[in-house]
Amino acid sequence: MKVSFNELQGLCRKAFTGIGFEDGDAADAADMVAWMQCHGFNAIDQLNRGLDFLLEEDPESLPKVIYQDGDLAVLDGHGQSVLRSISLATELGFAKARARGLSVVKIRRCHNRQLIMGYLSRLAGRGINITAFWRNAQEPLTEQVVGFRAGRSTPEVRIYSVRDVPEENEPNDGITLVMANHVELLPSLGVDHDLDLLARHSESDLMACRERSLQEGIEVNDAIWARLKTLAHRILVESSEASRGGAGAGVNDND
Amino acid sequence: MSNRDWVLAPLAPLNLRPADEVMRLERLGSLHACRLSFVRSLMRQMGRQRWQISRVRFDLDENGYGTAVYRLQTPYGRYHGVMFAQALDDERRSDRVIADAWDVTFGLVEGDVDDSLLEQMAANVPLQEAGRQHPRVLVLSRANKSLRNFAHFVEALGNGQQPDPQWLTRVGYLYRTTAVYGNGKFGLADFARLHENPDFRRPFSVQMAGVYLLRHFSIEQVEHLARSQSPETACGLAIELRRYLGIGNSTGLGMAPFLINHPQLIAQWVTQRETALALAQRQAPSEEERARLIALTKRAQQHLAETVTEDAEQRERNVATVAALPDVLSWLESVPLEENLWAQLVAWSERTLSLEAQELINTLLIELYPEQVDPLEEQMGVNENLDLEPDMPLMRLRQLIETHYGWALSHDYTSDEGAYWFWYRSAEKEEPRLGVRDEEPGAEKEVPIAMGPRVAHSHAAICEFLEDTPRAKVVDFLLAKPRHKEIIRRVQTLVKATYGDIHANLWHREMKPMHLLRTKLAFFGASRFDPKSDRWVRITLFQGAPLVEELNAEPEDLSHFDDWSFPLQPQLEKGCVAPAGLSPQGDQYPQGERSPLQQSSFQQQRTAKGGVSL
Numbered sequence: 001m002k003v004s005f006n007e008l009q010g011l012c013r014k015a016f017t018g019i020g021f022e023d024g025d026a027a028d029a030a031d032m033v034a035w036m037q038c039h040g041f042n043a044i045d046q047l048n049r050g051l052d053f054l055l056e057e058d059p060e061s062l063p064k065v066i067y068q069d070g071d072l073a074v075l076d077g078h079g080q081s082v083l084r085s086i087s088l089a090t091e092l093g094f095a096k097a098r099a100r101g102l103s104v105v106k107i108r109r110c111h112n113r114q115l116i117m118g119y120l121s122r123l124a125g126r127g128i129n130i131t132a133f134w135r136n137a138q139e140p141l142t143e144q145v146v147g148f149r150a151g152r153s154t155p156e157v158r159i160y161s162v163r164d165v166p167e168e169n170e171p172n173d174g175i176t177l178v179m180a181n182h183v184e185l186l187p188s189l190g191v192d193h194d195l196d197l198l199a200r201h202s203e204s205d206l207m208a209c210r211e212r213s214l215q216e217g218i219e220v221n222d223a224i225w226a227r228l229k230t231l232a233h234r235i236l237v238e239s240s241e242a243s244r245g246g247a248g249a250g251v252n253d254n255d
Numbered sequence: 256m257s258n259r260d261w262v263l264a265p266l267a268p269l270n271l272r273p274a275d276e277v278m279r280l281e282r283l284g285s286l287h288a289c290r291l292s293f294v295r296s297l298m299r300q301m302g303r304q305r306w307q308i309s310r311v312r313f314d315l316d317e318n319g320y321g322t323a324v325y326r327l328q329t330p331y332g333r334y335h336g337v338m339f340a341q342a343l344d345d346e347r348r349s350d351r352v353i354a355d356a357w358d359v360t361f362g363l364v365e366g367d368v369d370d371s372l373l374e375q376m377a378a379n380v381p382l383q384e385a386g387r388q389h390p391r392v393l394v395l396s397r398a399n400k401s402l403r404n405f406a407h408f409v410e411a412l413g414n415g416q417q418p419d420p421q422w423l424t425r426v427g428y429l430y431r432t433t434a435v436y437g438n439g440k441f442g443l444a445d446f447a448r449l450h451e452n453p454d455f456r457r458p459f460s461v462q463m464a465g466v467y468l469l470r471h472f473s474i475e476q477v478e479h480l481a482r483s484q485s486p487e488t489a490c491g492l493a494i495e496l497r498r499y500l501g502i503g504n505s506t507g508l509g510m511a512p513f514l515i516n517h518p519q520l521i522a523q524w525v526t527q528r529e530t531a532l533a534l535a536q537r538q539a540p541s542e543e544e545r546a547r548l549i550a551l552t553k554r555a556q557q558h559l560a561e562t563v564t565e566d567a568e569q570r571e572r573n574v575a576t577v578a579a580l581p582d583v584l585s586w587l588e589s590v591p592l593e594e595n596l597w598a599q600l601v602a603w604s605e606r607t608l609s610l611e612a613q614e615l616i617n618t619l620l621i622e623l624y625p626e627q628v629d630p631l632e633e634q635m636g637v638n639e640n641l642d643l644e645p646d647m648p649l650m651r652l653r654q655l656i657e658t659h660y661g662w663a664l665s666h667d668y669t670s671d672e673g674a675y676w677f678w679y680r681s682a683e684k685e686e687p688r689l690g691v692r693d694e695e696p697g698a699e700k701e702v703p704i705a706m707g708p709r710v711a712h713s714h715a716a717i718c719e720f721l722e723d724t725p726r727a728k729v730v731d732f733l734l735a736k737p738r739h740k741e742i743i744r745r746v747q748t749l750v751k752a753t754y755g756d757i758h759a760n761l762w763h764r765e766m767k768p769m770h771l772l773r774t775k776l777a778f779f780g781a782s783r784f785d786p787k788s789d790r791w792v793r794i795t796l797f798q799g800a801p802l803v804e805e806l807n808a809e810p811e812d813l814s815h816f817d818d819w820s821f822p823l824q825p826q827l828e829k830g831c832v833a834p835a836g837l838s839p840q841g842d843q844y845p846q847g848e849r850s851p852l853q854q855s856s857f858q859q860q861r862t863a864k865g866g867v868s869l
Contacts, residue, residue, distance in 0.1 A: 002390065004439030005447065023703060024741030062737060085737045088645075088730065095646035095730045126642055214448045217390040236682040237697030243681055243688050 001225060002217035009034035011228050012047075018234030020059055021084065029083035032118030037220070038213035039154070039206045043115055048224045050081055050112045051231075057081065063089050063107070071100050077110030082175075086110055087119045090177060094123050097179035108174040116175060117146055117155065123179075124148030124155070131185035135172040141165045142198060145187035149203075154210070157201040158187040269533040275662065277525060280759035284770025285572075285610040286777035288820065289618040290625065291528055293459045294780030294796055295817070296632040297467070300460075301806055302816045304330050308471065308803045315340065317483040319476050322377070324368060325468050329454045334393070335368045336468035337361060339381050340476065348399050350433055350505040350791075353683045355385065357397035359430060359472070363465040365391045365444065383434075384684060388442040393455070394465035395443055398430035401503065405429055408477045408492070413485035417493050417832050423500060424824045425563045427783050427795035429473040431503030435462045458520065458636050459779060466796055470502045471803045493832035494802070495825035501798030504781070507791035508687040511771040512678075515704040518745065518755030523637040524778050525754035528621070531628040535620040536601055539594040544623050549587050551619045551821075556580040557838055558782075558821035559615075566786040572611050579612045622820065643744040645730035649721055652729055652743065655750045656714045662758040663710040674708075675764035677701045689768065689790065705761035710746065713739045782821070798822050 003011075013030035021029060036043030057080050067074045073096065075089045089107050096103035113134050120130050130148040135141060141162040148155045178185055237243070276282065288295070300306075312324035320340050327334040338361040347356045360381045364372070372389060379386030383397055404422050408429065411418040437459075438446040455461035474497055481489040492500075514521055538544075560577045564570050586603060590596065597620055604616045621628055657664065667673040679697045681688050692698050703709060716739060720732050729747075733740050749755040757774075759766060768790045776784070781794035799822025801810070810816040823835030 001387065002442055004390065004442055005445045006439030007442065010439075022738045022741070024744070025737070027741065063734070065734060085740075088734050088737055088740070091643055091645040092730050092734065095728060098646050122640070122642070125640075214445050215390065217442060233682070235680060235700055235702075236685060237679045237688075237690075237700050239681050239683045240696065242695050243690060243697075244683075 001220060001222050003220055003225070004217055005034055005038050005213060008037060008044075008218055008220065011225070011232055014232035014235055015228040016083070016231075018231040019054055022059075025083070025085050025087070028087045028119060031122070032083060032115045035118035035121055036115055037218055038210050039117075040201075040209040040213075041114065041117070043118075044220050044224055046112055046115060047083075048221075048227070050083075051227070053111060054081055054083065057084060059084070063110075065092070066108075068092070071096060071102065072104050072106075074106045074108065077107050077174075079109045079111065079173075081112040082107075082110050082116045082119075083112055086116065090116070090119055090123055093177045093179045094126070094128055097128055097181055101182065102178070102180040105177040105179075106174060107177070110173060110175060113173075113175050114144065117157075120146065120148060120177075121153045121155070124150060125153045127151055129180045129183060129185050130155075131178045131187065132175060133187075134175045135162070137170075137172045143195070147184075147186035149184055149186065150181075152203065154203045154206045155201075156186050156203050157199075157206070158197060159199040160195040161198050162195060269530060269537075271526070271529045271533050274659075274753040274756075275758060277529060278754055278756065278758045280757055280766065280770045282610050282614070283757065283774040284767065285614045286528075286774060287611075287615055287618040288777050288780040288782055289528065289531070289621050290628060290817070290820070291531060291621070291632055291635070292778055292780030293457070293463050293635075294467075294800065295820070296457060296635075297460050297463045298800055298819070299629065299632075299813065299817050300454075302801065302810050302813050305809050307807055308468070309807075310475070311335070313475065313479070315476065315479055317480075318342065319480045319483075322373075323472055323475070324373075325471065327363075327464065327468065331453050333366060334454075334464075335364045335366075336465065336472070337364060337368060337373065337376055337380065338469070338472050339377060341381065343399070345402075348402075350399070350431070350793075352434060352507070352509065352686050354433065355383075357381075357383070357433075358400045359469070360395075360397040361465065361469060361472075362388065362392045362396075363394040363461065363468065364389075365393055384441060386441065388440075390442060390444050392442075393444050393449070393461045394435060394437050395441060396432050396435040396462075396465055396469070398432040398469060398502070401426050401429055401431060405477065409480045409484065412478060412481035412492060413489050415485075415488040415490045416830060417490075417496060417827060420496060420499060420825045420827055420832065423496065423798075424561050426503070427499070427501045427798045428470075428503035429477060429500065430469060431505050431793065432466065432469070433505050434509075435466060435504070437462050456636060457632065458524075463779070463796070466502050466504075467800070470500065470797050470800075473502070474500065474802075493825075495832045495834055497802050498799055498819070499822055499825055501782070501795035501800075503793055503795055504776075505787075505791065505793050506772060506776070508689065508768055508772075510775045511768055512687050512702065512704050514757065514771055514775055515706065515761075517639060518749055519637050519639045519641070519752055521774075522749065522752035522755035524635055526752070527631040527634050528778075529754070531621045531624075531631055532601075532617050534627040535624050536595075536597045538597060538624055538627070540592060540596050540623075542592060545587060545592060545596070547623060548619055549584060551622055552580055552584055552587070552616075553837055554823065555615060555619060555821040557823055557835075560838070561824050562783050562785075564783075564785040569784060569786050572609070575609050576612045576615060579608050580615075582607070583612070583616060625814070625817070641741075641744045641748045643729065643733075643740070644747045645728065645733070647729045647747065649717060649727045649729055649732050650725060652747065653714065653717050653721060656710060656717070656746055659750045659753060660710045660714070660746065660756075663707040663756075664714060666707050666711070666760040666763070668708040668711060668760070668762065672764045673760060674762045676762050676766065678704050678761070692762075706742070706745070706756055707760045708762060709742045713742045713746075 009030050012033045013026050016026035016029045033043045033047050061078045064076045066076055073092050093103045093105035124130050127150050129150045133145040135143045143160045143162055145158045146155045307328045309326045311326050315321040323338040325336040340359045343356055343358045362380045404426055407422050408418045449455045478491050556577055559573050604613045676689050677692045677698045679700055679702055690697055769786050772792050776794050782798055783795040785793045799819040801816055825835050826833045
């Protein structure tokens with residue numbers, strides 16, 4: 001079915017609240033999913049695949065700062081989805097970059113990593129250059145690099161296949177964020193790099209995709225939509241005679 | 256004012272009223288529609304840009320059921336209003352959002368409507384929330400007839416007579432909408448799609464355009480019915496009555512969460528209105544402007560005196576305002592014409608008048624200075640984003656809360672009175688509702704739109720955190736206490752847009768939801784505010800507004816075209832409808848004030864045709 005951006009964002013927000021997200025996290029997560037979906041990244045499918053995990057996550061298990069100094073921070077995401085409250089890790093990087101000019105934040109052990117692009121878009125819009133990258137440890141080993149120019153809410157995205165897999169290739173479920181006040185950090189591929197470019201999404205392609213989504217609506221799977229509605233329904237209160245009182249005219253209103 | 260003062264005047268800072276005064280719920284609940292309200296802005300734009308409305312389809316049967324399509328052509332684009340009128344059993348007619356059938360349903364479409372789209376709309380628009388709408392549909396709405404008015408109008412016109420204007424004074428419309436949807440609901444076009452659209456980039460302007468087309472349809476449908484039933488004798492509706500015909504709206508608590516969830520937008524609306532008031536106050540009045548304000552006050556006085564409401568509280572407020580206005584008129588007529596007269600008037604009204612009368616005076620002052628005020632209508636929109644400032648020292652945030660949110664910290668949220676209500680969404684079409692805490696089920700699913708207790712809760716947590724880590728930054732606090740993220744970024748954003756939060760405890764037993772509804776409706780441009788309980792209300796839009804044919808006549812004199820606030824009941828004399836006159840206590844309008852719209856030549860010509868058959 002075709003849905004609007006606002007409709008998708010609104011339903012996701014209610015569904016995340018229904019799952020038990022705090023209000024701020026629900027709003028951020030909904031923004032991330034809607035942003036990704038309207039830029040053509042199939043966020044709804046990713047969300048659907050991760051929903052069972054989200055439902056089982058311990059909401060009290062918060063991202064924890066393992067190490068930090070003025071320029072650098074390492075956080076443990078406790079294996080949770082970036083949708084829940086990982087935005088604060090990115091805000092920590094933003095605060096350090098504002099203070100020091102450049103920051104590096106490593107978030108270990110987190111899922112649904114690609115969806116973090118939606119939040120990074122907001123940070124970039126607030127005037128910081130950002131590069132984020134992560135590796136997927138499946139075969140072939142791939143690496144995704146996302147770069148935002150300060151003040152721009154749409155990134156350049158590259159996905160590479162890494163030819164020379166390191167011998168010590170431990171499972172990699174983290175994200176590395178580099179933020180800088182005055183230095184652009186866009187992904188590029190030099191001729192000497194031993195990498196194969198699997199996909200490239202330019203800023204203009206992504207902006208055009210967003211424009212199409214607004215013009216034509218966003219295609220989502222009916223079953224996933226229905227599942228989100230079921231989750232959203234958790235925040236509703238069944239009606240009673242008391243609740244109907246004063247909520248409007250009676251059943252019949254012939255005047 | 257000296258020459259130097261004149262030169263510096265545009266640069267001088269405007270003294271806007273403080274948020275602690277403006278954002279009090281009771282004051283917001285006393286606002287009137289003003290020239291910055293969305294229906295007024297839209298009509299000015301339509302007149303200024305010569306928008307043209309034409310009928311391209313009118314397939315209604317003898318009962319008035321069928322499909323009508325209207326084309327709306329602007330200098331930049333073309334749109335179509337598509338109306339579906341159908342039979343509706345009386346027992347299914349309801350003002351409630353939970354209704355599932357209506358007398359008329361309609362959509363406003365961007366671009367053309369071919370057979371395929373019309374078919375798709377015919378299958379979905381009448382279903383409203385249960386349908387899926389095409390992404391080129393900008394607005395979706397529905398309306399029910401005011402049966403008594405409809406029957407009276409058809410009968411009178413069928414007999415070749417004009418309906419009694421008092422019917423419209425009591426209920427100012429033939430159709431009453433119960434929802435006007437936009438911004439992506441049910442598959443509609445997102446509002447973001449209109450950001451670059453010069454026709455409808457202002458908030459709610461496209462919804463108001465849809466309502467305006469429904470008003471025109473209601474006139475054409477009732478005349479069609481009269482002609483169908485009595486082809487030999489039927490006549491058309493007189494021009495004065497057409498103008499006096501608005502579109503009703505019945506609305507409830509659904510308005511309230513919008514005000515809370517869009518604080519930057521609300522701040523923008525209130526800021527523009529306050530800016531308009533400040534600009535008006537700094538103008539040195541001429542005798543003409545004084546006379547104009549006196550005339551407007553008399554018109555408003557009569558409009559309010561004619562306004563019918565069964566709600567005792569609102570009736571008392573109207574009566575009190577009407578009773579206070581003779582003093583205002585005496586004051587205006589007696590004081591010397593000093594440069595700061597308007598500032599004196601505002602200060603005097605604050606000392607002596609009710610909130611509703613004060614805001615009426617403010618509204619009328621704004622009316623005097625279109626050149627100063629009207630450009631502000633372009634500033635009613637805003638990009639909404641509640642952004643965190645993670646590097647802000649937490650101590651600074653605490654100070655900001657204590658400076659700007661004293662109202663939130665001053666309430667007791669633990670008492671029975673202070674925590675009486677809770678807000679929630681019902682499973683019935685997700686209607687927002689109010690429940691009594693500890694008495695009704697659902698408090699555990701409370702929708703957190705009461706910002707006062709949330710700010711107070713976060714403030715307490717911040718104070719505690721600072722005891723151990725006085726040099727902490729906001730992000731340090733949030734990494735330890737992430738559940739405060741939403742409220743902190745709201746506070747950080749709104750200390751820069753201080754008209755964003757309503758200074759009230761929305762849990763308190765004495766809180767009046769009606770004030771929330773009126774706040775938003777005033778910005779829409781609602782008149783005839785008619786509460787039916789403390790949480791739902793009927794209002795009228797576009798009553799007194801210029802007609803489609805007047806718009807199509809390309810008005811030259813936009814000042815008269817725009818002068819339709821506080822409309823008065825036309826007079827029915829010997830079967831003909833004449834423009835309204837002032838009641839005896841109102842004396843006479845000065846020249847140019849006798850009736851809005853009456854002056855310009857095209858209007859005089861059309862007024863002369865009032866009462867004749869089509």
